[in-house]
Amino acid sequence: MSDSKDKGGLSRRGFLQGSGAVAAATALGTIPTGASAGQQAGGNGQQVPGMGPNGVKLSLNVNGRSMNTTVEPRVTLLDALRNYLDVTGCKRVCDRGSCGACTVLVDGKPVYSCSMLALEARDKPIRTAESLVAGAKLDAVPEAFARFDAQQCGFCTPGFVVAMKAVLEANPKATQAEVERGLCGNICRCGTYEQMRDAIYSLCNQQRRT
Amino acid sequence: MKNFTYFRPTTAEQAVALLENRWGNTELLAGGTDLHDLQKEYVAQPSRVVSVTGIGALAGIRVDEKQATIGAGTKLAAIAEHADLRRHFPSLCEAASDIGGPQIRNMGTLGGNLCQRNRCWYFRDEHTPCLLKGGQRCYALDGENKYHAIFTQGRQCVIVNPSTLAPALIALGAGVNILGPKGRRSTDLAKFFFSPANANDREHTLAANEMVLEVTIPVRNWANASYEVRQKLSYDWPLVQAAVAFQGGRNGAKATGVRIVLGHVAPTPHIAEAAMKALEGRDITDANATAAGRAAAEGAKPLSQNAYKIRLVEVAVKRALLMAAGMKRYWEM
């Protein structure tokens, strides 16, 4: 696996490092259609710049604020948020896409920030649990969690409230079953699922009555 | 994970041009739900990662009277929620909506689903040098093989193919369009999967410098369904899955063109020929569905810990057939 086996872009690795976003804008063409069959794909590939492996500049839009840092390509969104930007609401528990503690909203949808590269989250609005508190005022979701006693140790809570916020935003009139489905991507070791479901369902009920 | 150089091309041609003709040094990245796991375990150690998420045209669903086309970059959630897909192919949408939890479905893509690596725990452990990692033996054969294959004849590596979309798509007669350095090619999805035996093999037949562009499914008004036996409602892969498709079969009409494909029982999605024959030209009744289930499990050669899957195959096939025919789901009452 020596570098000499690599193709075009890599030999220019050092030169191009960090200039990715700008150079990528020169990209040509669209998805191949039947017409492009047989065409040698080699040509325009050379123009795609590589980023890294050393640190590259990263700008993220977190909870409405633009935040800047420098990360190696291997840094996940979770680690960039926690370790580079000090946004620590998202928690690192399994680091394998299997527990939900790291859940954040990207483009309004819940995702596991441990299983996404920070570089993949450029240009997308990111929301973490921090966005559900303004000063001393809690958003309706964490407020309902508190009211329904929907946590014990609380370590899973930041991931759950973010996932539940997405459920509520997608469907303010969600049924109990729909709320439960929304909970499916998060694990609570203390087992407070029923209280969490009831907390969110109480908010859906409110919507229903109006 | 080992660090790498990151590329984000905006066309599929550019992506393919960045690939190499052997596996290992360069990997495609879509949703990352599988690749990053493997990287964190040092099972995958690419020094170049080519993200396909900048290729806008790779994501999207088109359905017309003749066929549905789903781009490789389409998210699992988009497949699960698509109204036209659900109308024609409930088996596919049900399978998609049962994968992982909401977060996995918002991240994972069709291409990544078909090309994901197997879940054998020996394979996923960096320090176990099994056949697929260049070693001399399969540790599952006489080890912990509860979740491995039961159709093991002639196989050196006894993984199960992990994709739950694959059996549904194969039963529906799907094809796959592929881009390589010499251009496009197409193949039946049934011929896309492969039973790997060494470190140069993958679970599919793509060359290292090819990528999946899209999957096509003929629209033909066939009854279809997928039934999965799972230990938990979320997070797990199924223990056994049966996907079926046939013409007729409802309201007393005979079922023809019967397709029955099993998941999680063999290194590739398993086409249950004997069961298909057993049911061809018959009505879907409880007795015929039961007989087809038995036929589907025939010839299984389970390992030391997984004979239980035989019974699950019988049940999954029976239930999938009854679901597709619109009959009562006795197990939900």
Ligand SMILES: Cc1cc2nc3c(=O)[nH]c(=O)nc-3n(C[C@@H](O)[C@@H](O)[C@H](O)COP(=O)(O)OP(=O)(O)OC[C@H]3O[C@@H](n4cnc5c(N)ncnc54)[C@H](O)[C@@H]3O)c2cc1C
């Ligand atoms: C908790 C959990 C539960 C899960 N449950 C299920 C389940 O029940 N059923 C199931 O099927 N899966 C399941 N998965 C696996 C899940 O990773 C896949 O379903 C998902 O679709 C992978 O897509 P991705 O885009 O994230 O793939 P990635 O991780 O980005 O890629 C996976 C592989 O595919 C290759 N690849 C990606 N796109 C292409 C392309 N266009 N052409 C060629 N190669 C490509 C990559 O190089 C890589 O090797 C689960 C995963 C987790 C973490």
Ligand code: SF4
């Ligand atoms: S089943 Fe395959 S992947 Fe698992 S130990 Fe055996 S050879 Fe390796």
Ligand code: FES
């Ligand atoms: S830390 Fe990301 S899912 Fe567990």
Ligand code: FES
């Ligand atoms: S409250 Fe302890 S893990 Fe959920």
